[in-house]
Amino acid sequence: MQKRRKLGRGVAIVGAGMSRFGMFKDKDSKHLFADAFKEMLSTVDKGMDPGDIDALYLGNFTNDFFVGQGHWGPIISDLIGLPPKPATRTEGACASSALALREAVFAIASGFYDIVLAGGVEEMSKRSTEEVTQGLAMAAIPYEVKAGFTFPGVFGATATAYFARYGANREHLMNVTIKSHNNARLNPKAQFNMSIRDIMNQRMERAKSKGEPVPDWRDEKEFLHDPRANPVVAWPMHLYDCCPISDGASSVLLVAEELAGEFTDTPLHVVGIGQGSGKGLHAKEDLSCFEATRYAAQEAYGMSGLKPEDVQIAEVHDCFSIAEILHLEDLGFFAPGEGYKAVEEGLTRLNGSKPINTSGGLKCKGHPVGATGTGQVVEIWKQLRGEAGERQVPIKDLRIGATHNLGGTGGTCTFTILERR
Amino acid sequence: MEDRPFSDISYEQFLKEERLMGSTCKECGALYVPPRPVCIKCHSSEMEWVESGGRGKLAAFTSIAVCPPHMIEEGYNRSCPYVSGVVELEEGPRVVARIEGVDGTKPETIKIGTPLQSQFLHRGAGEHATTVLAFRPS
Numbered sequence: 161m162q163k164r165r166k167l168g169r170g171v172a173i174v175g176a177g178m179s180r181f182g183m184f185k186d187k188d189s190k191h192l193f194a195d196a197f198k199e200m201l202s203t204v205d206k207g208m209d210p211g212d213i214d215a216l217y218l219g220n221f222t223n224d225f226f227v228g229q230g231h232w233g234p235i236i237s238d239l240i241g242l243p244p245k246p247a248t249r250t251e252g253a254c255a256s257s258a259l260a261l262r263e264a265v266f267a268i269a270s271g272f273y274d275i276v277l278a279g280g281v282e283e284m285s286k287r288s289t290e291e292v293t294q295g296l297a298m299a300a301i302p303y304e305v306k307a308g309f310t311f312p313g314v315f316g317a318t319a320t321a322y323f324a325r326y327g328a329n330r331e332h333l334m335n336v337t338i339k340s341h342n343n344a345r346l347n348p349k350a351q352f353n354m355s356i357r358d359i360m361n362q363r364m365e366r367a368k369s370k371g372e373p374v375p376d377w378r379d380e381k382e383f384l385h386d387p388r389a390n391p392v393v394a395w396p397m398h399l400y401d402c403c404p405i406s407d408g409a410s411s412v413l414l415v416a417e418e419l420a421g422e423f424t425d426t427p428l429h430v431v432g433i434g435q436g437s438g439k440g441l442h443a444k445e446d447l448s449c450f451e452a453t454r455y456a457a458q459e460a461y462g463m464s465g466l467k468p469e470d471v472q473i474a475e476v477h478d479c480f481s482i483a484e485i486l487h488l489e490d491l492g493f494f495a496p497g498e499g500y501k502a503v504e505e506g507l508t509r510l511n512g513s514k515p516i517n518t519s520g521g522l523k524c525k526g527h528p529v530g531a532t533g534t535g536q537v538v539e540i541w542k543q544l545r546g547e548a549g550e551r552q553v554p555i556k557d558l559r560i561g562a563t564h565n566l567g568g569t570g571g572t573c574t575f576t577i578l579e580r581r
Numbered sequence: 582m583e584d585r586p587f588s589d590i591s592y593e594q595f596l597k598e599e600r601l602m603g604s605t606c607k608e609c610g611a612l613y614v615p616p617r618p619v620c621i622k623c624h625s626s627e628m629e630w631v632e633s634g635g636r637g638k639l640a641a642f643t644s645i646a647v648c649p650p651h652m653i654e655e656g657y658n659r660s661c662p663y664v665s666g667v668v669e670l671e672e673g674p675r676v677v678a679r680i681e682g683v684d685g686t687k688p689e690t691i692k693i694g695t696p697l698q699s700q701f702l703h704r705g706a707g708e709h710a711t712t713v714l715a716f717r718p719s
Contacts, residue, residue, distance in 0.1 A: 290649075310645055312647065320693060324693040
């Protein structure tokens, strides 16, 4: 039985910003974090003096491997003028900055600090795909690596188990991909801010201008079924089921609730925060869910007194299309085996009853692993404050949003519920 | 009676000897493959070695076309994918393994629930020698 969690004092988010996510040969980790920090500062409605920040928690996973440098807390801290204030790096694979956010929340809730910066950064694209694969495999389960599994492979196997159990198929995964691209098209920060239709048109134009045979895909699914356009990576995961290799950074400013009014009249309150850990494929009781997500969700719902139906909008960790469907179920938004049907019915679209990954998700916004967790918070910050522009969801009285971050193959999962009061 | 420690190193040594070994808890009878040094059900550390018969059925699988370096070395690539899977042993536990004797280029023909038998793939030589657990349709 899980104890009901509570914070020693309330914590609010009063600013959130991110760099553009993408593959940038000319931007390093410091450049990216500076972009995220500058945007965060610009979102603090009443302004703030960065000299008032008590501490930094920074999520980063693989810069040790990709950049050959591991001690990123003080490097980023120095970048924004925080020394001698403390800086701490957190590592939870792809959930690294969700852990930074949690540490910031706990540090404020304990009364130790009042104003804390949490964020994340990752610099991945200067390496070859093989090197990135090898670097990310540092978060894999050794038994799985030896058996030949890759990250897409683990999620591919998860998909076959889910399909066999619930009768879903590849077309259901395509619904997730098409929806993510439609959302990302409206997000200028997204790595792939194009719909599948845009990509098809671009390909057809290119073929025409080169005098090559023009493909005649009738619709998005025909494009996604075409192995030349969408080759298999790890069956049934194809290219368009997988998130890209990305560079990027994000940052969030957290303060004690009683101080929030000094920064903004529209803070987001951290009402639920949960984290769980999970096991490898061989040891999981149920291959078609993530136990760690269920535990994190239970913790966050219990703390907030909210139910899954109270969460109006969420960013979930769609590293692979199948993952988004599993999270919808593990977070209680839909019953087990019903997630793929909800996506098919359009319930998770921008104008659906439960919009999911309005940013485009990891699939299209990009997944600079250490920056993803707080990057998800940036989207919820925009949506709950009505600042999401063209992709603003049309829900009346939008107050409650959530972020779900997953590290490794489900080894670390977090769920955070935010409320605008 | 085996007195090797209940570690991954021992598990790997047994694979080299073509034995699929796990550990069972003397207190509550829980069975683990690969072996665990501590029972996660009752937290007893009184474990003993048991050998699996190596029969099971396919619980989940993937056919991998974008291969990691150690599989590229074995000759796999985008046009020659390999299959990895989760196998539920007759004794209960699940293991991850290579799946041989199935066509990775036609993954839609591979069925969950297919009965399988273990085999041992010996790779490398000298200090790089290792044995990979695999299964094939029985």
